[in-house]
Amino acid sequence: xxxxxxxxxxxxxxxxxxxxxxxxxxxxxxxxxxxxxxxxxxxxxxxxxxxxxxxxxxxxxxxxxxxxxxxxxxxxxxxxxxxxxxxxxxxxxxxxxxxxxxxxxxxxxxxxxxxxxxxxxxxxxxxxxxxxxxxxxxxxxxxxxxxxxxxxxxxxxxxxxxxxxxxxxxxxxxxxxxxxxxxxxxxxxxxxxxxxxxxxxxxxxxxxxxxxxxxxxxxxxxxxxxxxxxxxxxxxxxxxxxxxxxxxxxxxxxxxxxxxxxxxxxxxxxxxxxxxxxxxxxxxxxxxxxxxxxxxxxxxxxxxxxxxxxxxxxxxxxxxxxxxxxxxxxxxxxxxxxxxxxxxxxxxxxxxxxxxxxxxxx
Numbered sequence: 509x510x511x512x513x514x515x516x517x518x519x520x521x522x523x524x525x526x527x528x529x530x531x532x533x534x535x536x537x538x539x540x541x542x543x544x545x546x547x548x549x550x551x552x553x554x555x556x557x558x559x560x561x562x563x564x565x566x567x568x569x570x571x572x573x574x575x576x577x578x579x580x581x582x583x584x585x586x587x588x589x590x591x592x593x594x595x596x597x598x599x600x601x602x603x604x605x606x607x608x609x610x611x612x613x614x615x616x617x618x619x620x621x622x623x624x625x626x627x628x629x630x631x632x633x634x635x636x637x638x639x640x641x642x643x644x645x646x647x648x649x650x651x652x653x654x655x656x657x658x659x660x661x662x663x664x665x666x667x668x669x670x671x672x673x674x675x676x677x678x679x680x681x682x683x684x685x686x687x688x689x690x691x692x693x694x695x696x697x698x699x700x701x702x703x704x705x706x707x708x709x710x711x712x713x714x715x716x717x718x719x720x721x722x723x724x725x726x727x728x729x730x731x732x733x734x735x736x737x738x739x740x741x742x743x744x745x746x747x748x749x750x751x752x753x754x755x756x757x758x759x760x761x762x763x764x765x766x767x768x769x770x771x772x773x774x775x776x777x778x779x780x781x782x783x784x785x786x787x788x789x790x791x792x793x794x795x796x797x798x799x800x801x802x803x804x805x806x807x808x809x810x811x812x813x814x815x816x817x818x819x820x821x822x823x824x825x826x827x828x829x830x831x832x833x834x835x836x837x838x839x840x841x842x843x844x845x846x847x848x849x850x851x852x853x854x855x856x857x858x859x860x861x862x863x864x865x866x867x868x869x870x
Contacts, residue, residue: 648671
């Protein structure tokens with residue numbers, strides 16, 4: 509016998525479904541909405557902090573999040589709930605970018621690692637081994653699928669996205685171990701992917717940027733072939749740092765200090781390594797010399813802004829070539845918001861163009 513849902517629960521689900529449809533429709537309109545109209549919707553108010561004025565599109569998106577009661581990346585102390593909410597958000601931001609995609613499995617230190625290969629149309633194009641963000645706890649192949657498709661299509665790059673083990677089920681350094689294993693596999697099998705074995709980059713956003721930095725350090729330490737480039741998109745470089753940007757943007761700008769504290773707890777509490785170990789905090793490595801050239805992206809309204817800046821400057825001081833691009837008007841996560849238009853779309857397009865240029869020169 510089929511049991512019907514209680515009336516109140518059924519009504520609640522209908523309201524949630526209607527709200528989701530309305531939200532997606534609004535997000536789809538944003539890229540086609542003139543900036544002057546967006547400003548009218550915001551009542552002419554702008555937000556300026558530290559000499560940076562928040563991008564209008566991002567300001568509207570954040571206002572919508574607040575209205576929906578979403579205060580950060582972790583919408584709940586229940587990890588499963590936060591993961592499900594991220595899946596819903598991703599579905600609203602997904603864009604159809606047709607490229608040649610193949611799902612595969614890579615050998616990892618604790619079993620097979622799901623991965624996704626986005627194949628460039630050009631033969632022997634460079635390869636980017638990409639690690640997704642999500643505070644070491646959230647996200648996966650689907651959460652960054654649109655971004656990887658865009659990098660592949662517009663940058664004419666092969667992209668190998670890696671689904672590493674997540675916390676709290678798997679503590680540090682599980683994610684770093686998986687990322688390093690994936691890079692080593694890619695270095696050995698690039699030709700099979702139709703990529704140029706001499707041009708293999710590692711990259712990622714947020715926690716994924718942390719993993720790309722750690723992979724680069726491990727490669728140097730182990731004296732194995734280095735990545736051609738490390739692409740660090742608003743990277744986590746020190747989970748325990750107390751910076752000015754973490755004070756300025758502790759709340760209200762998508763990523764919160766609570767999110768970062770939960771990331772630290774889930775990833776490092778009870779782990780085999782301390783949160784100050786360079787396998788977790790690449791900024792705290794004693795020696796940064798000999799690392800691959802780096803492209804570092806930071807956002808003006810991001811709690812991680814300062815530690816990203818510190819890592820770029822520390823690498824530069826150690827003799828590493830660094831291309832540090834600062835996007836003062838944007839927030840953490842902007843590369844995942846390119847479909848909304850505005851500054852996020854411009855910054856992501858510039859990133860892909862620069863990435864292609866860096867890898868074409870080598």
